Amino acid sequence: MNSPVLFSVPPRITVNPSGRAPLTAVFYAATNSPVKLALSIDDGKRQWQVAGGNVPRTLHEIPLLDLRAGRNHAVRVDTFGSNLATASVQLDFETAPLPKIFPEIKVLRADPARMEPGYTVFPSRPSDQAQGFGNFGAIIALDHTGEIVWHYQPEHFVDAPRRLRNGHFLYIGPNQTLFEIDILGRVIQKWQAMIGAESRDVDAIPVRARQFHHDIFEMPSGNILAACLEIREYDNYPTSDKDPVAPREPSKVVGDVIVEFTRGGEVVNEWKLLDLIDPYRFGYGGLLK
Numbered sequence: 001m002n003s004p005v006l007f008s009v010p011p012r013i014t015v016n017p018s019g020r021a022p023l024t025a026v027f028y029a030a031t032n033s034p035v036k037l038a039l040s041i042d043d044g045k046r047q048w049q050v051a052g053g054n055v056p057r058t059l060h061e062i063p064l065l066d067l068r069a070g071r072n073h074a075v076r077v078d079t080f081g082s083n084l085a086t087a088s089v090q091l092d093f094e095t096a097p098l099p100k101i102f103p104e105i106k107v108l109r110a111d112p113a114r115m116e117p118g119y120t121v122f123p124s125r126p127s128d129q130a131q132g133f134g135n136f137g138a139i140i141a142l143d144h145t146g147e148i149v150w151h152y153q154p155e156h157f158v159d160a161p162r163r164l165r166n167g168h169f170l171y172i173g174p175n176q177t178l179f180e181i182d183i184l185g186r187v188i189q190k191w192q193a194m195i196g197a198e199s200r201d202v203d204a205i206p207v208r209a210r211q212f213h214h215d216i217f218e219m220p221s222g223n224i225l226a227a228c229l230e231i232r233e234y235d236n237y238p239t240s241d242k243d244p245v246a247p248r249e250p251s252k253v254v255g256d257v258i259v260e261f262t263r264g265g266e267v268v269n270e271w272k273l274l275d276l277i278d279p280y281r282f283g284y285g286g287l288l289k
Contacts, residue, residue: 006031006032006033007029007030007031007032007089008030008031008032008058009028009029009030010029011027011028011029011077011089011091012027012028012029012091013025013026013027013028013064013075013091013093014026014028015093015094015095015096016096016185017184017186018184018185018186019185020152020153020154020181020185021150021151021152021153021183021184021185022069022095022096022151022153023065023067023068023069023095023148023149023150023151024063024064024065024067024150024183024184024185025063025064025067025073025093025095026061026062026063026064026184027039027050027052027060027061027062027064027075027077027091028060028061029060029077030058030059030060031058031060031079032058033058033081034056034057034058034081035056035057035058035079035080035081036051036052036053036054036055036056036057036079036080036081037051037052037053037060037062037077037078037079038050038051038052038077038078038080039051039052039062039064039075039076039077039078040075040076040078041064041073041074041075042073042074042075043067043068043071043072043073043074044071044072045068045071046068048066050062050064056081063183063184065150065183066149066150067095067149067150068095068147068148068149069095069096069097069098069148070095070096070097070098071094071095072092072093072094073092073093073094073095074090074091074092075090075091075092075093076088076089076090076091077089077090077091098148098151099153101136102124102138102140102148102151103124105142105146105148106146107145107146110144110145110146112144115144119141119142119143119149119150120141120142121139121140121141121142121161121163121169122139122140122161123137123138123139123140123158123159123160123161123171124137124138124139124140124158125137125138125157125158125159136153136155137153137154137155137156137157137158137173138151138152138153138158139151139152139158139161139169139171150183152169152181152185154173154179154185156173156174157172157173157174158171158172158173159171159172159173159213159214160172160214160215160216162216162217162218164180164218165218167182167183168180168181168182168183168188169181169182169183170216170218170224171216172212172213172214172216175192175197175198175199175201176192176193176194176196176197176198176210176211176212177190177191177192177193177201177204177212178190178191178192178212178216178224178226189205189263190203190204190205191204191205191206191207191224191261191265192204192205192206192207193207193209193210193211193212193228194206194207194208194209195208195209195210195211196210196211205263205264205265206265207259207261207265207267208267209226209228209257209259209261209267209270210228210229210230210231210257211228211229212226212227212228213227213228213229214227215227219260222262222263223260223261223262223263223268224260224261224262224263225258225259225260226258226259226261227256227257227258227259228256228257228258228259229254229255229256229257230254230255230257230272230274231252231253231254231255232252232253232255232274232279233250233251233252233253234250234251234253234279234280235250236248236249236250237249237250237251237253237280238280238287239251239287240287241282241283241284241285241286241287242284253274253279255272255273255274255279256273257270257271257272257273258270258271258273
Protein backbone atom coordinates (compact mmCIF):
# COMPACT_ATOMS: atom_id res chain seq x y z
CA MET A 1 0.00 0.00 0.00
CA ASN A 2 1.39 3.39 -0.94
CA SER A 3 2.19 5.88 1.83
CA PRO A 4 1.16 9.54 1.63
CA VAL A 5 3.88 12.07 0.99
CA LEU A 6 4.60 14.27 3.99
CA PHE A 7 6.30 17.64 3.74
CA SER A 8 8.97 17.98 6.40
CA VAL A 9 9.21 21.66 5.43
CA PRO A 10 5.86 23.08 4.28
CA PRO A 11 5.78 24.41 0.72
CA ARG A 12 6.18 28.17 0.35
CA ILE A 13 6.80 30.65 -2.45
CA THR A 14 9.04 33.70 -2.14
CA VAL A 15 8.38 36.44 -4.68
CA ASN A 16 11.34 38.53 -5.83
CA PRO A 17 13.86 36.71 -3.58
CA SER A 18 16.76 39.01 -4.54
CA GLY A 19 14.72 42.20 -4.13
CA ARG A 20 15.79 43.25 -7.65
CA ALA A 21 13.76 41.05 -10.03
CA PRO A 22 10.03 41.52 -9.21
CA LEU A 23 8.77 39.11 -11.90
CA THR A 24 10.57 36.10 -10.42
CA ALA A 25 9.70 33.78 -7.57
CA VAL A 26 11.09 30.61 -6.01
CA PHE A 27 9.18 27.61 -4.67
CA TYR A 28 10.73 25.93 -1.60
CA ALA A 29 9.81 22.69 0.15
CA ALA A 30 11.27 19.57 1.72
CA THR A 31 9.74 16.07 1.70
CA ASN A 32 10.45 13.18 4.00
CA SER A 33 11.03 10.90 1.00
CA PRO A 34 12.58 11.55 -2.43
CA VAL A 35 9.86 12.62 -4.85
CA LYS A 36 9.42 14.61 -8.03
CA LEU A 37 7.26 17.71 -8.11
CA ALA A 38 5.15 19.39 -10.77
CA LEU A 39 3.73 22.88 -10.38
CA SER A 40 0.64 24.02 -12.28
CA ILE A 41 0.26 27.82 -12.38
CA ASP A 42 -2.76 29.93 -13.32
CA ASP A 43 -2.51 33.75 -13.34
CA GLY A 44 -6.08 34.31 -14.51
CA LYS A 45 -5.04 34.77 -18.15
CA ARG A 46 -2.51 32.00 -18.73
CA GLN A 47 -1.95 28.46 -17.46
CA TRP A 48 1.37 26.61 -17.57
CA GLN A 49 3.38 23.94 -15.78
CA VAL A 50 6.83 23.97 -14.21
CA ALA A 51 8.66 20.68 -13.64
CA GLY A 52 10.78 20.25 -10.56
CA GLY A 53 13.37 18.08 -12.28
CA ASN A 54 13.69 14.51 -13.46
CA VAL A 55 15.41 13.13 -10.35
CA PRO A 56 13.47 12.43 -7.13
CA ARG A 57 14.78 14.47 -4.20
CA THR A 58 13.90 15.60 -0.70
CA LEU A 59 14.93 19.26 -0.99
CA HIS A 60 13.08 21.27 -3.62
CA GLU A 61 13.97 24.74 -4.90
CA ILE A 62 12.22 25.63 -8.16
CA PRO A 63 12.51 29.05 -9.88
CA LEU A 64 9.24 30.46 -11.23
CA LEU A 65 9.76 32.67 -14.27
CA ASP A 66 7.81 34.11 -17.22
CA LEU A 67 5.50 35.93 -14.79
CA ARG A 68 3.46 39.05 -15.48
CA ALA A 69 3.15 42.13 -13.31
CA GLY A 70 0.19 42.83 -11.04
CA ARG A 71 -1.41 39.39 -11.16
CA ASN A 72 -2.43 36.81 -8.59
CA HIS A 73 -1.06 33.34 -9.29
CA ALA A 74 -2.75 30.14 -8.12
CA VAL A 75 -0.31 27.24 -7.82
CA ARG A 76 -1.11 23.55 -7.45
CA VAL A 77 1.82 21.41 -6.28
CA ASP A 78 1.68 17.72 -7.20
CA THR A 79 4.14 15.17 -5.80
CA PHE A 80 4.77 11.77 -7.30
CA GLY A 81 7.28 8.95 -6.93
CA SER A 82 7.67 5.26 -7.67
CA ASN A 83 6.35 3.93 -4.34
CA LEU A 84 4.48 6.92 -3.05
CA ALA A 85 0.94 8.14 -3.33
CA THR A 86 0.48 11.53 -4.94
CA ALA A 87 -0.39 14.53 -2.83
CA SER A 88 -1.50 18.00 -3.88
CA VAL A 89 -1.06 21.36 -2.17
CA GLN A 90 -2.58 24.69 -3.16
CA LEU A 91 -0.61 27.95 -2.88
CA ASP A 92 -0.95 31.44 -4.29
CA PHE A 93 1.19 34.55 -4.67
CA GLU A 94 0.90 37.98 -6.25
CA THR A 95 3.37 39.95 -8.35
CA ALA A 96 3.73 43.70 -7.90
CA PRO A 97 2.57 46.12 -10.62
CA LEU A 98 5.19 47.73 -12.83
CA PRO A 99 6.89 50.79 -11.33
CA LYS A 100 5.33 54.11 -12.34
CA ILE A 101 8.75 55.38 -13.48
CA PHE A 102 9.05 52.63 -16.10
CA PRO A 103 9.11 53.83 -19.71
CA GLU A 104 5.82 53.53 -21.59
CA ILE A 105 6.05 50.81 -24.24
CA LYS A 106 3.89 51.08 -27.35
CA VAL A 107 3.71 48.25 -29.87
CA LEU A 108 3.53 49.83 -33.33
CA ARG A 109 3.73 46.56 -35.22
CA ALA A 110 4.28 42.91 -34.29
CA ASP A 111 4.61 39.94 -36.64
CA PRO A 112 5.52 36.89 -34.49
CA ALA A 113 5.91 34.67 -37.56
CA ARG A 114 8.91 36.74 -38.64
CA MET A 115 10.47 37.08 -35.18
CA GLU A 116 13.32 35.10 -33.72
CA PRO A 117 12.20 32.98 -30.74
CA GLY A 118 12.84 34.30 -27.26
CA TYR A 119 12.66 37.69 -25.59
CA THR A 120 14.01 41.14 -26.43
CA VAL A 121 16.31 42.50 -23.71
CA PHE A 122 17.48 46.10 -23.33
CA PRO A 123 18.63 48.55 -20.62
CA SER A 124 16.49 51.44 -19.47
CA ARG A 125 17.76 54.60 -17.81
CA PRO A 126 16.62 58.23 -17.77
CA SER A 127 18.35 60.99 -19.68
CA ASP A 128 20.74 63.26 -17.81
CA GLN A 129 17.99 65.89 -17.75
CA ALA A 130 15.30 63.64 -16.27
CA GLN A 131 13.97 64.70 -12.88
CA GLY A 132 12.79 62.54 -10.00
CA PHE A 133 14.38 59.30 -11.15
CA GLY A 134 17.04 59.11 -8.43
CA ASN A 135 19.29 56.12 -9.07
CA PHE A 136 16.86 54.46 -11.48
CA GLY A 137 18.28 51.86 -13.83
CA ALA A 138 16.84 48.62 -15.16
CA ILE A 139 17.18 45.73 -17.57
CA ILE A 140 13.87 44.87 -19.26
CA ALA A 141 12.76 41.78 -21.21
CA LEU A 142 9.76 41.86 -23.57
CA ASP A 143 7.87 39.02 -25.20
CA HIS A 144 6.66 39.07 -28.82
CA THR A 145 3.58 41.10 -27.84
CA GLY A 146 5.66 43.85 -26.20
CA GLU A 147 4.63 42.82 -22.68
CA ILE A 148 7.26 43.00 -19.94
CA VAL A 149 8.01 39.47 -18.72
CA TRP A 150 11.13 40.16 -16.63
CA HIS A 151 12.92 43.18 -15.26
CA TYR A 152 15.89 43.82 -13.02
CA GLN A 153 16.17 46.97 -10.88
CA PRO A 154 19.43 47.42 -8.94
CA GLU A 155 18.84 51.11 -8.03
CA HIS A 156 21.91 52.22 -9.93
CA PHE A 157 23.11 52.99 -13.44
CA VAL A 158 22.78 50.08 -15.92
CA ASP A 159 24.33 49.84 -19.37
CA ALA A 160 25.21 47.31 -22.11
CA PRO A 161 23.58 44.13 -20.70
CA ARG A 162 24.80 40.93 -22.32
CA ARG A 163 23.46 37.38 -21.90
CA LEU A 164 26.22 34.92 -20.99
CA ARG A 165 26.40 31.28 -22.05
CA ASN A 166 25.53 30.16 -18.51
CA GLY A 167 22.24 32.09 -18.71
CA HIS A 168 23.40 34.95 -16.50
CA PHE A 169 23.59 38.62 -17.48
CA LEU A 170 26.68 40.83 -17.55
CA TYR A 171 26.29 44.61 -17.46
CA ILE A 172 28.19 47.83 -16.77
CA GLY A 173 27.30 49.55 -13.50
CA PRO A 174 28.62 52.49 -11.50
CA ASN A 175 32.12 53.03 -10.09
CA GLN A 176 33.81 51.32 -13.06
CA THR A 177 32.25 47.97 -12.15
CA LEU A 178 30.92 45.05 -14.20
CA PHE A 179 28.13 42.98 -12.62
CA GLU A 180 27.23 39.35 -13.35
CA ILE A 181 23.72 38.46 -12.16
CA ASP A 182 21.55 35.37 -12.46
CA ILE A 183 17.96 35.32 -13.70
CA LEU A 184 16.68 35.86 -10.14
CA GLY A 185 18.64 39.10 -9.89
CA ARG A 186 21.29 37.79 -7.51
CA VAL A 187 24.79 39.24 -7.95
CA ILE A 188 27.12 36.34 -8.79
CA GLN A 189 30.36 38.23 -9.44
CA LYS A 190 31.73 41.74 -9.91
CA TRP A 191 34.85 43.15 -11.61
CA GLN A 192 36.17 46.66 -11.08
CA ALA A 193 38.45 48.65 -13.39
CA MET A 194 40.93 49.94 -10.83
CA ILE A 195 42.76 52.74 -12.68
CA GLY A 196 41.06 55.99 -11.73
CA ALA A 197 38.27 54.36 -9.70
CA GLU A 198 36.73 56.72 -7.14
CA SER A 199 36.65 54.05 -4.45
CA ARG A 200 37.56 50.39 -4.06
CA ASP A 201 34.74 47.83 -4.15
CA VAL A 202 36.06 45.12 -1.84
CA ASP A 203 33.55 42.59 -3.23
CA ALA A 204 34.76 43.05 -6.82
CA ILE A 205 37.69 41.38 -8.55
CA PRO A 206 40.21 44.11 -9.50
CA VAL A 207 41.15 44.53 -13.18
CA ARG A 208 44.13 46.59 -14.35
CA ALA A 209 42.09 48.84 -16.64
CA ARG A 210 40.40 52.26 -16.72
CA GLN A 211 36.67 52.89 -17.10
CA PHE A 212 34.55 50.12 -18.61
CA HIS A 213 32.24 51.77 -21.15
CA HIS A 214 29.74 51.14 -23.96
CA ASP A 215 30.25 47.44 -24.67
CA ILE A 216 31.32 44.12 -23.16
CA PHE A 217 31.53 40.67 -24.69
CA GLU A 218 32.06 37.10 -23.48
CA MET A 219 34.67 35.30 -25.59
CA PRO A 220 34.53 31.56 -26.45
CA SER A 221 37.30 31.02 -23.88
CA GLY A 222 35.11 32.50 -21.16
CA ASN A 223 37.31 35.60 -20.95
CA ILE A 224 35.65 39.01 -21.02
CA LEU A 225 36.36 41.60 -23.72
CA ALA A 226 35.62 45.18 -22.66
CA ALA A 227 35.97 48.68 -24.07
CA CYS A 228 38.10 50.76 -21.69
CA LEU A 229 40.03 54.05 -21.76
CA GLU A 230 43.49 55.51 -21.41
CA ILE A 231 44.72 59.11 -21.10
CA ARG A 232 47.87 60.36 -22.87
CA GLU A 233 49.51 63.76 -22.98
CA TYR A 234 50.58 65.38 -26.28
CA ASP A 235 52.77 68.50 -26.34
CA ASN A 236 51.63 70.02 -29.64
CA TYR A 237 47.90 69.35 -29.91
CA PRO A 238 45.27 71.38 -31.83
CA THR A 239 43.13 73.77 -29.80
CA SER A 240 40.30 74.01 -32.36
CA ASP A 241 38.25 71.52 -34.36
CA LYS A 242 37.26 74.26 -36.85
CA ASP A 243 40.36 76.43 -37.37
CA PRO A 244 43.32 74.47 -38.86
CA VAL A 245 45.79 77.31 -38.08
CA ALA A 246 44.72 77.80 -34.47
CA PRO A 247 47.54 77.74 -31.89
CA ARG A 248 48.61 74.40 -30.50
CA GLU A 249 49.28 73.56 -26.87
CA PRO A 250 49.86 70.60 -24.52
CA SER A 251 46.70 68.52 -24.11
CA LYS A 252 45.42 65.31 -22.53
CA VAL A 253 43.83 62.92 -25.03
CA VAL A 254 41.42 60.10 -24.17
CA GLY A 255 41.72 56.96 -26.29
CA ASP A 256 39.87 53.66 -26.33
CA VAL A 257 41.58 50.46 -25.18
CA ILE A 258 40.08 47.03 -25.85
CA VAL A 259 40.96 44.83 -22.88
CA GLU A 260 40.66 41.05 -22.59
CA PHE A 261 40.74 39.67 -19.06
CA THR A 262 40.05 36.36 -17.35
CA ARG A 263 37.30 35.76 -14.83
CA GLY A 264 40.04 36.03 -12.22
CA GLY A 265 40.73 39.61 -13.34
CA GLU A 266 44.05 39.00 -15.13
CA VAL A 267 44.53 41.15 -18.24
CA VAL A 268 45.81 38.84 -21.00
CA ASN A 269 45.47 41.15 -24.05
CA GLU A 270 44.92 44.81 -24.80
CA TRP A 271 44.68 46.84 -27.99
CA LYS A 272 45.29 50.61 -27.67
CA LEU A 273 43.60 52.59 -30.42
CA LEU A 274 45.98 55.52 -29.96
CA ASP A 275 48.69 53.17 -31.23
CA LEU A 276 46.57 52.06 -34.19
CA ILE A 277 44.87 55.29 -35.29
CA ASP A 278 46.34 58.78 -35.79
CA PRO A 279 45.54 60.61 -32.51
CA TYR A 280 45.58 63.97 -34.33
CA ARG A 281 42.68 62.91 -36.55
CA PHE A 282 39.40 63.85 -34.88
CA GLY A 283 36.02 65.24 -35.82
CA TYR A 284 33.90 68.20 -34.81
CA GLY A 285 33.18 68.20 -31.10
CA GLY A 286 36.28 66.15 -30.41
CA LEU A 287 37.78 68.73 -28.05
CA LEU A 288 36.31 69.01 -24.55
CA LYS A 289 36.99 72.71 -24.04
